[in-house]
Amino acid sequence: MEKLSTIFTATHGVMTKEVGVISGELELLTTCDESGDLTLAITYAGAAEWYTLPGEDYYLNDPSDHGVVHRMLATVLERP
Template sequence: MEEKSSIFIATHGVMTVEVGVISGELELRTTCDDEGALTLAITYVGAEEWYTLPGEHYRLHDPRDHEVVHRMLVTVLERP
């Protein structure tokens, strides 16, 4: 299982399942297993509690795309 993590600023906020919209300095963590199953989690930088992004059963056709998908998500979540 591969894990990637990035810190970014969300000025317009990011929707989570558990607490609704969060904004500010956030950390996105994505994990991808050998079968391409992708999980997405987000937290405030320095916080212990992680939140789930909406949606279920994310799967990559090719697990080698994990890096590209992670960077794309950060870019989309960070844009104003």
Template structure:
């Protein structure tokens, strides 16, 4: 399962594992496999390169929570200071 957000603005920035903090017009992609392992990636709108969000393995206990977790992450990442 893959969820890709609508465009959101992160004025305070989002930490990535590969390049540090990125900010501006961003897009979040979450992918959940059949075992509940959740992968989080972020990119600048229109860019081809996706970056991972730091942290250990993320796992959902119920695959039906994927959409809710995705929307919640977008709301947290897009909130102003």
């Protein structure tokens, strides 16, 4: 199972299932297993409590695309 993490600044916020919109310095964590199942989590940078992004059942046809998808998500979540 591969885990990737990126810290970024979300000036306009990111929606979470648990607490609504969070903003500021955030950390995105994506995890992909060998079958392509993808999980997405986000937290305030340095915090212990993780939140989930809206949506369910994320899946990659090719698990080797995990890095590209992770970078794309981090970039989209950071944009103003």
